[in-house]
Amino acid sequence: MDTAEIIAMFDKYVIANYGRLPRVIVQGEGNYLYDAEGTKILDMFPGWAVSGIGHCHPKVVEAIRAQAGQLLHIDNTFYIPQQGQLAKMLSQRAFGGKCFFCNSGAEANEAALKLARKHTPREKYKFITAEGSFHGRTFATVTATAQPKYHDGFLPMLPGFEYVPFNDCEAMEAAFSDEVAGVMIEPIQGEGGINVATEEYMQTIRRLCDENGAVMMLDEVQTGMGRTGEWFGYKHYDVMPDIITMAKALGGGVAIGAMMATEHIAASLVPGTHASTFGGNPLACAAGIAVIEAIEEEYLLDNAIKMGQYAADKLQQLKEKHPVIDHVRGKGLMIGIKLTGPGAKIVDGCLEKGLRINCTQGDVLRFMPSMTVTSEQIDQAIEILDSVLAQES
Numbered sequence: 277m278d279t280a281e282i283i284a285m286f287d288k289y290v291i292a293n294y295g296r297l298p299r300v301i302v303q304g305e306g307n308y309l310y311d312a313e314g315t316k317i318l319d320m321f322p323g324w325a326v327s328g329i330g331h332c333h334p335k336v337v338e339a340i341r342a343q344a345g346q347l348l349h350i351d352n353t354f355y356i357p358q359q360g361q362l363a364k365m366l367s368q369r370a371f372g373g374k375c376f377f378c379n380s381g382a383e384a385n386e387a388a389l390k391l392a393r394k395h396t397p398r399e400k401y402k403f404i405t406a407e408g409s410f411h412g413r414t415f416a417t418v419t420a421t422a423q424p425k426y427h428d429g430f431l432p433m434l435p436g437f438e439y440v441p442f443n444d445c446e447a448m449e450a451a452f453s454d455e456v457a458g459v460m461i462e463p464i465q466g467e468g469g470i471n472v473a474t475e476e477y478m479q480t481i482r483r484l485c486d487e488n489g490a491v492m493m494l495d496e497v498q499t500g501m502g503r504t505g506e507w508f509g510y511k512h513y514d515v516m517p518d519i520i521t522m523a524k525a526l527g528g529g530v531a532i533g534a535m536m537a538t539e540h541i542a543a544s545l546v547p548g549t550h551a552s553t554f555g556g557n558p559l560a561c562a563a564g565i566a567v568i569e570a571i572e573e574e575y576l577l578d579n580a581i582k583m584g585q586y587a588a589d590k591l592q593q594l595k596e597k598h599p600v601i602d603h604v605r606g607k608g609l610m611i612g613i614k615l616t617g618p619g620a621k622i623v624d625g626c627l628e629k630g631l632r633i634n635c636t637q638g639d640v641l642r643f644m645p646s647m648t649v650t651s652e653q654i655d656q657a658i659e660i661l662d663s664v665l666a667q668e669s
């Protein structure tokens with residue numbers, strides 16, 4: 277089937293809930309994609325941050341192959357060695373908490389919200405989240421997502437949620453009461469446009485949660501697994517969260533989500549309170565273990581810092597050349613390029629020239645390559661972006 281036939285098949289049989297680019301992707305290798313026409317594309321936004329160590333990392337592929345021949349799925353009625361191993365590895369790289377596994381970011385956040393309500397007294401039911409946040413598309417997580425465009429047509433949302441402007445300590449303090457069960461926040465808002473939380477903001481949330489007996493939940497679905505140069509985004513701050521959630525890059529391309537809670541809070545999730553049929557299956561966990569091993573064996577945290585700085589410097593130089601770039605922000609390989617106008621045409625222009633990036637919030641380009649990215653690949657990306665910016669403005 278050629279590209280046109282595949283698109284026609286989608287038009288007939290697949291619900292059109294995504295705005296898709298007119299490309300059919302058939303292969304991925306490291307930081308490159310190949311479409312059905314054989315075009316090679318440099319991928320600087322691999323799988324919406326899922327392919328955090330590149331497409332089809334050999335170590336992940338090998339782990340999946342081996343696990344597939346041994347045991348694909350077994351239900352959580354039994355103990356699953358890979359699940360325990362992955363939980364241990366995550367715990368040791370975060371704050372020593374305990375893990376619950378699921379299959380996506382939204383599910384990880386659902387689990388966190390449910391746990392916060394379960395753990396706190398009945399009169400505590402409120403959640404505070406930040407404007408511009410993105411926490412998922414299930415009813416609770418889309419309610420937590422404080423962006424009206426995601427609520428449109430689905431009202432009423434779940435009761436109990438309050439929204440405050442991001443990075444506004446006074447608003448957070450004002451929204452607090454002893455009815456608050458928890459706060460959910462991204463250390464760096466991803467879909468919201470690469471907005472980095474300030475140290476003061478994190479400290480304020482920690483203090484308010486402590487004073488009011490509320491749970492501090494950090495959504496690390498996009499910031500987690502090393503992208504910012506630390507295992508988790510919160511490590512850039514002098515705070516300890518109560519719960520973190522992760523997904524996206526955790527499985528190196530395999531669907532997996534996880535919620536980690538402190539041992540004390542985790543104890544509230546007793547048998548019967550929450551579950552996921554596929555959560556923590558051997559295949560997904562084997563992939564997760566391979567991702568962590570690859571990051572350490574290949575020093576990819578260091579590379580994320582180094583290449584993040586390299587890319588930020590190059591983009592800063594582009595800004596001097598192209599006034600359409602307002603500023604560059606982010607941490608490590610989570611980089612946003614704030615434009616003075618819309619970015620969709622720039623994304624399209626880049627794809628035409630073999631570069632994949634993303635635009636969010638209309639005017640923020642997301643430059644989020646995998647942690648295996650090289651300076652040559654960044655140079656190549658910058659060159660293409662440079663030529664497209666010259667054309668478009």
Ligand SMILES: *Cc1c(COP(=O)(O)O)cnc(C)c1O
Pocket residue numbers: 379380381382383385410411412413462466467495496497498499523524
């Ligand atoms: C992508 C994302 C989610 C939702 O993850 P899904 O796997 O699509 O459910 C939640 N939070 C953040 C910060 C995300 O980037």
